[in-house]
Amino acid sequence: MSTSVLDMSVSLDGYIADPDDFLGGDDGERLHKWADADGESGGLAAVAVQFQDEWTAAGAVLVGRRTAELMDHWGGDHGGLPIFVPSHRPPGPAARWGYPLVTYVLDGIESAMAQAKAAAGEKDVQVRGAYTAQRALEAGVLDEIQVHQIPVLLGAGRRLFDVLPSQIELEILRVIDTPEATHIRYRVRR
C-alpha cells in the first residue's frame, strides 16, 4: 500500500516561506539549513541523509500547480518519478507537450492521488505544496505529515496551515530531536 506524505520545514510560528519568497527565512534558506548542517564534510547532516533516503524512496510526486510551475516542473524530471498535478485548468504548453512524466489531473484531488498511488505501487507518494496538502487533508487522502520544526520565529510569511473546515486528529509516529530541528512524523487519523 502506498502512503502519501507531506514533508515540510516549518518555523515555530507556522511559516514555510517568506511573504515574497519561495523559500523560508531572511536569507531565503533559513528553514532548510538543518539539512546541510554538517560542518565537517560540507555535505548533508546525518539526519538529512536519513530523510534523503526516505525522499528518494518515493514512487510518485503529487504537487500543487503553483509549486509545479514555480519549479518549472523540475524541468520535467523529479528524480525520474511520475509527477501528478491536480488542477482545474489544463496544463501550459511545456507540461502538455514537453514533459512526459508530468500528468495534469482535472477531475479532483482524490483522482490525482489515486493515480499517483497507482503509479507509486508500494512506494510513498510525496505531496508538495501547502495548498495542495490542505486540500488533500480535507479530502481525506493525505496519510502522513513529516514536519521539520525549525527553532526560529520568521514573524511573517506563507503558512503551512491556514483554515481547515474541521478538526483533524493526528498520531505521533516518530520524533527525532536534533539541535537544528525537531523532526516529527504524524499519521492522519480517519
Next chain:
Amino acid sequence: MSTSVLDMSVSLDGYIADPDDFLGGDDGERLHKWADADGESGGLAAVAVQFQDEWTAAGAVLVGRRTAELMDHWGGDHGGLPIFVPSHRPPGPAARWGYPLVTYVLDGIESAMAQAKAAAGEKDVQVRGAYTAQRALEAGVLDEIQVHQIPVLLGAGRRLFDVLPSQIELEILRVIDTPEATHIRYRVRR
C-alpha cells in the same frame, strides 16, 4: 536571575484556542487533555507532574489584560504569586481595590517584566496570554518558550503567533516525546 517563560499548548496548525472559545478544541479541552492523560489513577499524567513542578516553582506571573480579566485575575490569587498586568488603561474596580497581589503596570511591558522579575527573585516569571507574549518577544524580555505541541489540526481559532516585526532565532533546550504531545522548550536568542 529570574527567567521569563511562556508555556502554551498549541495544535500543529498553531492554534491555542477555538475561534469563540477561551480554551482549545471541539470540546474546549482538546489541547489540554495531555495533562490528565493518566487513565489509571485519574490524576495527572507523569509528564504533567514534571511540568506542574515547573509551573509551581514560578515566583511571579505576567499576564495580558484580556486573559487576566477573562480569568477574573484568578480571584486575586494565582497560587499566592504576585500578578503583573501590562496595560495602557488603569485597572477595573476589582483589580484596583480587591486584589492586593495584582499590579497593573501602565508604563510598558519592559517595566512590567522588570517588576515581575524583581518580585520573582531567583524564580521564573510565568508569562500568560499570546498577545502579551508576542509583545514581550518584540521588546526582548521573553527568555524562554515552552510549547506543548498537540497532535491535532484544530483548523481554526486563535493563533499563538501572529505577525512579528522581525525574525527571531531560538535554541532548542529540551524535547520530551510522549504519545500525547511533543514538549519542546526553546531559549530566545538575543
